[in-house]
Amino acid sequence: MTSPAHIAMFSIAAHGHVNPSLEVIRELVARGHRVTYAIPPLFADKIAETGAEPKLWNTTLPGPDDDPEAWGTTLLDNVEPFLNDAIQALPQLIEAYEGDTPDLVLHDITSYPARVLGHRWGVPVISLSPNLVAWDGYEKEIAGPMWEEPKKTERGRAYYARFHAWLEENGITRHPDDFVGRPDRSLVLIPKALQPHADRVDERVYSFVGACQGDRGAEGDWQRPAGAEKVVLVSLGSSFTKQPDFYRECVRAFADLPGWHLVLQIGRQVDPAELGDVPENVEVRPWVPQLAVLKQADLFVTHAGAGGSQEGLATATPMIAVPQAVDQFGNAEMLQALGVARHVPAGEATAEVLRTAALALVDDPEVARRLKGVRSGMAEEGGTRRAADLIEAELPARR
Secondary structure, eight states, X not given: OOOXXXXXXXXXXXXXXXXXXXXXXXXXXXXTOEEEEEEOGGGHHHHHTTTOEEEEOOOOSOXXXXXXXXGOSSHHHHHHHHHHHHHHHHHHHHHHTTTOOOSEEEEETTOHHHHHHHHHHTOOEEEEESSOOOOTTHIIIIXXXXXXXXXXXXXXXXXHHHHHHHHHHTTOOSOXXXXXXXXXXXXXXXXXXXXXXXXXXXXXXXXEOOOOOOOOGGGOOOOOOTTOSEEEEEEXXXXXXXXXXXXXXXXXXXXXXXXXXXXXXXXXXXXXXGGOOOOTTEEEESOOOHHHHHTTOSEEEEOOOHHHHHHHHHTTOOEEEOOOSTTHHHHHHXXXXXXXXXXXXXXXXOHHHHHHHHHHHHTOHHHXXXXXXXXXXXXXXXXXXXXXXXXXXXXXXXX
């Protein structure tokens, strides 16, 4: 039995980064640990529901209900806000934990201050990765080419100079790329099936525990309509939902298929009126309890975010992957390579293309067989309980 410890978790106010950690936090609390969770106020209630104690700080990052265009379009547009936010967050977090040093730090991959604090406090630090991790050769094959041009610009050089200076101020001599992308210890909260080049990932550092899903009853239920022969869920997650043209194509693709029922999640950036008249077999909502729908669905049209991808795999639901940004393109390729999905680029996602892909997927016994195999492999990865076991194994009293 492990002695109760103070474990501190750090994340940002984004569903795709908070949600994967929640069941791990709930399990650690159930095991008697005191868990604090540093998070902006928007997510305080969600954290409190796990039994953890929210430690609140104010963020400068765009929120989940903000226009995704606030993130900009270039690589530097995407990364600069995280560094800016980290620099202004660190003093807040130092104050929040004054006199309350934890025994171990857990952090989402976006929480740069967590690694700085772990270094200052001299306690173990574990990354919780909600998406793919670096493999042997990642820097040469992916990161290097991606950063080659930005690093030549004045803006790029200024970004790295500022990052270096911030780390050095806090006693850290690692290169920013290494600091961000190469944790000393990491739990990977995706199935190994979604990890590119999994055979080249250092499993002394990275432990794949797979999806840590618990009871989602609090999110609400969903009932398959009587007479629905096929149910298709369309969801682009929580951040990339401002896509009225795409939603109209989905209505065109599925509304007139006999016996089909379309559940269309459109987020809060789109007015349902923008879709025009929709028939009775189309259910338009700003948000749905995704896992509850997927347990009854026959097809999932997804942006292929890490959370949605693994929920599709966990429920053995064939997928059409229409990636919008960042890691979603790689996830879409992985799902297609597994033989359980079709990757349809956003610019090609017409009603005709979507309908053709859907009809090819839903009744294919080979797709069903492969989904069953992936789901079986995921079940053996250990999920929440194994994640908690591995965290406890890193507590100072156990090392």
